[in-house]
Amino acid sequence: MKQNFLNLSDLGKDTLEGIIENSLAIKRPSKRGTSLSGKYLAMIFEKSSTRTRVSFEVAMNQLGGKASFLSVDDLHLGRGEPVEDTARVIGSMADCVVLRTVNHETQIEFSTYSTCPTINGLSDLSHPCQILADLLTYYEEKGPIEGKKVCWSGDFNNVCYSYAEAASIFNFELYVACPEEYQPKDKDLENVTFTESLEEALEGSDIVTTDVWVSMGNENEKEKREKSFLPYQISPTNLDKANEKAMFLHCLPAIKGQEVSADLFNDKRSKVWTQAENRLHAQKGLLLELLK
Numbered sequence: 001m002k003q004n005f006l007n008l009s010d011l012g013k014d015t016l017e018g019i020i021e022n023s024l025a026i027k028r029p030s031k032r033g034t035s036l037s038g039k040y041l042a043m044i045f046e047k048s049s050t051r052t053r054v055s056f057e058v059a060m061n062q063l064g065g066k067a068s069f070l071s072v073d074d075l076h077l078g079r080g081e082p083v084e085d086t087a088r089v090i091g092s093m094a095d096c097v098v099l100r101t102v103n104h105e106t107q108i109e110f111s112t113y114s115t116c117p118t119i120n121g122l123s124d125l126s127h128p129c130q131i132l133a134d135l136l137t138y139y140e141e142k143g144p145i146e147g148k149k150v151c152w153s154g155d156f157n158n159v160c161y162s163y164a165e166a167a168s169i170f171n172f173e174l175y176v177a178c179p180e181e182y183q184p185k186d187k188d189l190e191n192v193t194f195t196e197s198l199e200e201a202l203e204g205s206d207i208v209t210t211d212v213w214v215s216m217g218n219e220n221e222k223e224k225r226e227k228s229f230l231p232y233q234i235s236p237t238n239l240d241k242a243n244e245k246a247m248f249l250h251c252l253p254a255i256k257g258q259e260v261s262a263d264l265f266n267d268k269r270s271k272v273w274t275q276a277e278n279r280l281h282a283q284k285g286l287l288l289e290l291l292k
Helices: 013-027 051-062 083-093 104-113 128-142 158-170 198-202 219-228 272-290
Strands: 040-045 066-071 096-100 118-122 149-153 173-177 192-195 207-210 247-250
Touching: 013 128, 013 158, 013 272, 040 051, 040 083, 051 066, 051 096, 051 118, 051 272, 083 104, 096 104, 104 118, 118 128, 128 158, 128 207, 128 247, 128 272, 149 158, 149 198, 158 173, 158 192, 173 198, 192 198, 247 272
Parallel strands: 040 066, 040 096, 096 118, 149 173, 149 207, 173 192, 207 247
Antiparallel strands: none
16 A cells, blocks of 8 residues: 655654664665666656755666656646646656655545555645654754753744654754744644744754755745744854853854854755755655655
8 A cells, every 4th residue: 555755744753763763874875776786766846956865766777676766847737637647647657756846635646546655745734754854853963852842943934844753753842933814723732832922932952953044935025024024044153152062053045143043054964965955865764664
């Protein structure tokens, strides 16, 4: 029976922890193998990508499989073919599909008609692959995240949504610091606290993380967002308010001088480059789980 990965909640805590542990085991001794020899991964992207695309391509290659990048402009999907028809055809040929879409509904529709597993490489709702890498980074450096505190500075976007899912699954506290107008209407989320105070969110945090103030699709709000989020920039100075052993993460790309100070990535508490590399290892663990 196929298993999709459209959100973190599609997999149970034990399965997710198994993926993290396997990803770490794969990372340590060798980057290559033949576990996915003969397997084919199709990647269909409506939006641009650096880390998601490269990490999945390299992961499949290093595990002995093959991957192809399929821009929507190169498919009949971009010329009006129904998602259902494309899903039926590609699902009958590929062993797994990674979708990066504008709307999450496309993920749901595609996965409904595809006979092979569908992985959400990003949608307007969530970004579970990113959080899998973030959890791997913390686990690798510090151990289990249960009972810890995570500070998110920024609006409740797709990455933050997946952090909220993780807070419930892994039983840690997530504090979301952002202006009231950018907080969701429904704030009744397990282990999630919304605040307009960055200082409150930072205090005692074990992970401090953020994202760009103007995401793809929000360009028309650029000036307003930059002004609203100016008090929420993360710098080495306000990072001092977190736990003394806290780590800083960023899903990238970053705009230095906006959500992060120009010098933050050089701070010893920043694990951004390890986090970025761990996209590769987390994708390997995920692919091995879904294609086993």
